[in-house]
Amino acid sequence: MTHGHTLTMTVDATQRSLDQRLRHALLPHDNPRRPRDHYAATDTFLAATSRHLAAVEAVLVAEVRRSMPDGESLCHDYLHTARELELTLAWVKGKLYGEAHAIYLKWPELWADVRSLLDEHNRLERRMVAELIRHGDPRTVDGLARRMFDAETHGPTRPHPRTPHTGLLGLASRRMWALADRVWDAAEGRVIPDPVPPTPHRHDSLVAQYLVADPKFDASATVVDHHKRHTSSD
Known part of the structure; x- marks a missing residue:
């Protein structure tokens, strides 16, 4: 198995999973016997994407900054896109549950923004992975897929765009929101999908x-x- 293969395959699989969940959320759910299918599909996409964003910020961004000669610039571009995506996800959540500040928003425009930002996020994430494989320590890079999986498993399941995303404040914020989100998930009976497990490296x-x-x-x-x-x- 070549150096970085586990990380590349795991990130690719996660991105495909998010794309599939987005397509499912965009399908018409008009079965009168299953009125909450639309909520479930959209909520599942929000949870999986929010959790993955937090994991990338917790694991990949820090490694890129340490490993790459020009890592700060790439991380700046990624974090800008990730925050914009997370903010849009928060608008989707508000619209889904009828929050007053989001009522005026139109679904087609919201989903178009989500699609565009997710595509850009995926492009920048793949670039970070490629640069880590090129410049990072091989042993460290080969362990990143497992660290990403662990971070997703214990990450927040709702978008929190207004909180810090990096550094010690970012770490504390992710832990705080992950705990709060789990309490609300249990109270609401929210089904949270498992993250994509890392590709075995053997x-x-x-x-x-x-x-x-x-x-x-x-x-x-x-x-x-x-x-x-x-x-x-x-």
Whole structure:
């Protein structure tokens, strides 16, 4: 498995999942027997996206700043887009639940903004991943997918665009809102989807690595694969 493969595959899978949830939220949900389908689809997209944004800010942004020669500029661009997306998600949530400040907003315009900002977010996130693979410490980068998964699992499930996003204040804010969101999720019976798990990072035996032209020479790998033989009695 090549360096950075786990992080790349996990981020790609998460972005595909968010795109799929967005498409589902945009579908017409007009079954009179299931009047809350629209709420559920939109709320699930909001939860998954909010949680992923928090994880990127908690894990990838800090690593880019440490690892990249011009990391601050890329992080500035990413955080600007992430905040705009989170603010738009907050408007979607307000519109969904009939909050007075969001009543005048039109769904087509809101969803168009979400689509545009999510596309730009995904582009910048992929760029951060590529730069980390190019400049970051290989061992650290190979552990980022697991850290992202852990951060998403324990992250806030609602958009909070007005709170700090980075540094110690950002960390404290994410923890505070994650706790508050879990209380409200339980009270409202809100279903929160599991984050996309990281792609397993393992190597086969040394011989298998050589045969597939991926000789990482993992110290824990066996020389050859050992398979138990199953014998059947006559």
